Amino acid sequence: MVERELGTRKTEVLRAVVEEFVRTGEPVGSETVAERTGLGVSSATIRNELAALEELGYLSHPHTSAGRIPTDAGYRRYVDALPPGGRMRDTQRRAIAGFFAETMLDLEDVLKGTTQLLSRVTQYASVAVPPSGSSELVARTELIELGSGLLLLVVGQRGQVDKVMIDRPDELDAEALATLERSLADRVKDKTISEARAETLKAAAGASEAERRIFAAAADVFGDMQVGAGSHHVLIGGVANLADEAAHWRRDTVRRLFEALEHESEMLELLRDVTAEDLTVTIGAEHPHTGDWEASIVSAPFRAGSTEVGAVGVVGPTAMDYVGVMASVRAVARRLSELATELDA
Amino acid sequence: MVERELGTRKTEVLRAVVEEFVRTGEPVGSETVAERTGLGVSSATIRNELAALEELGYLSHPHTSAGRIPTDAGYRRYVDALPPGGRMRDTQRRAIAGFFAETMLDLEDVLKGTTQLLSRVTQYASVAVPPSGSSELVARTELIELGSGLLLLVVGQRGQVDKVMIDRPDELDAEALATLERSLADRVKDKTISEARAETLKAAAGASEAERRIFAAAADVFGDMQVGAGSHHVLIGGVANLADEAAHWRRDTVRRLFEALEHESEMLELLRDVTAEDLTVTIGAEHPHTGDWEASIVSAPFRAGSTEVGAVGVVGPTAMDYVGVMASVRAVARRLSELATELDA
DNA sequence: CCCTAGCACTCTCAGGGGTAGACTGCTAAG
DNA sequence: CTTAGCAGTCTACCCCTGAGAGTGCTAGGG
16 A cells, blocks of 8 residues: 555545544444544535545444444554654553652563553553563573472573573482582673573583583573563553453454463463563554554553663554553553663673 | 252252353253253143242343242252262363373462363353461572662462562661571471561561561562462463353443452452352352352362362352252362362472 | 143233434535 | 535434244143
8 A cells, every 4th residue: 555645635534433432332334433533524525525535444344324433454554653752641651750750670570560550540451571581691590409400590691580491310419419510600701691501501411411411401491581580571461451452353353362361471471572672562463473453552662772672562452542542551661661771780 | 038948849949040041041941941951841840849949039031921030048959969079071170180191399389270170161251269268387588689789589388489579678787687687587497477577577567667667578579478479479361251150140230240350369358268168159149248240250279188278169150050059179189189289298 | 739721911022113303414605 | 615505324222023932821631
């Protein structure tokens, strides 16, 4: 579709249709638009504009005598035409400011809180992807003997901790384990997590069976930490909000959405490639992985200094309050960037 | 309500109504019951029985000319009358056996897998509550200096790890920190987690401001571990299955359920007191915290040796396949007990 | 005394017509 | 280019009806 100038009145009309539809959930008629835009033209004129916008593929018609509904392309056009730096409601602004006013030290805790904040503020579901961790440094590794086996523990420079239980190899005595622990620590200390993974895989290759098992387990842990430390890699909040939305949605949309929310890898796919420079809005079928379901994702990355460390986003119906959501997500991402930068210093 | 003998035919009729209703979701008529029970009596006789069962409060009538549907009390009676040791389908049995055939070392990982297993097998949502941990022993504590502050790490005897970030108190140098770390370790090593918590709170009381902060943080971590180590205390699986059920449910039921699933404390309340000796079935409004929503919970504890360590459960509509769910939950809980006992040895 | 056949009765559900209302799209005039 | 006016179209709703499902009751039979 060729990018073409639309004329400010058409843009205005489209805006009115989208916002009214989002507000009421009902198809919007020419009369309503004429009143709401305040353009000072009659509904007949609006009807011509509406017909033109439909011709262009931005609006559609459930049936002859119904009002107009925006298409995905219509939402897209609407979002692209939005003035930069949208407004939040005061309550939203205050909620966000209040949340970040507390002193917080653990980024993972913060992110968990962030999902709740975003979902409360926007009334949709929200997700947060913690730092990918590949370029983090390994601060410490430990091999601890417990009653039930060996516990291998890895601590990252930012306080991320990951672990795995290993069956205790009988052929290794306490001394051998201590040596092994030191050898592992020497190999990975102050390396990045991806380097540490490569290093441990290499070490596993040329070691005895018992040692190999431990190095392999370590490599697994590092692999895990690359995605995000700890046991959950994607944080989610406000799913209950989607239950309300569910009434308007197709059945399979709801199910697929919940499935995606449950499986982290799917959720990561939903957000991958989709989180660009600043703020990204993905509408309905635009997303490569969502097929034709009627959900939109608004997401933004946050950074510590200049390296990208994670992302936050909101998932809701295509008929969502883009202005409010975009402003909220942008604000939260900016705050998170500040916080992450500060924690890093 | 007085517990009264019902007569085997009434029981049989009730059973038929419940099972047919669960299977089809439609109110059940006398004709259907007459055929399905194989009692060899006519539908007229069944009608008398149905009327009696309704009089007793076990069945209800959407309207005059509709069939019967079970009340909560009806499900209760049905469940209580079920022969012990219900049957699973072969596929269910196999799925469970297959899952536990693998060797597994980390109970938390196992529980995560368990929720997925149970939800796949039953087609409802499932939850797992990990060991409460109060009586676990503290295996190790560490105070690690990172770029961004101090990381306090606690490792439990079973491999549970919990942590908290603390702002580095400027007035403590490396040596003071080392002393503090040793002092903390001495106080809590090999104590139970509840003892450790009490101990740290005591230590916090009579310490300098900087030390107090650290002991207090430690107490927080122990407090956290009492509920369940790591960042999630209740594990959940198969929420997507509830989305399908949602069509049959009242709106607020769905929302409240999702909210409960999101807030761990609520979920713990749902399962607390509800998990008795063996297998517990809570039907609809029976549960003190669910108000009048139409959901049932089937749960069972699992133990390591003789101490109760956790619980698993399934959440679904009151019209659920109790036989299959009860058998599955019981089987999974038994397997988990075996595994937990073995890991403990 | 319990069971059963039969029947009148009740109530829902699906479908058909008929109407009001909501919008559109077109046309002709400003 | 805009607008008023108007015919045309389609849905949503209501009302009605008939079919069907299922009950409750009664009277007769083992």
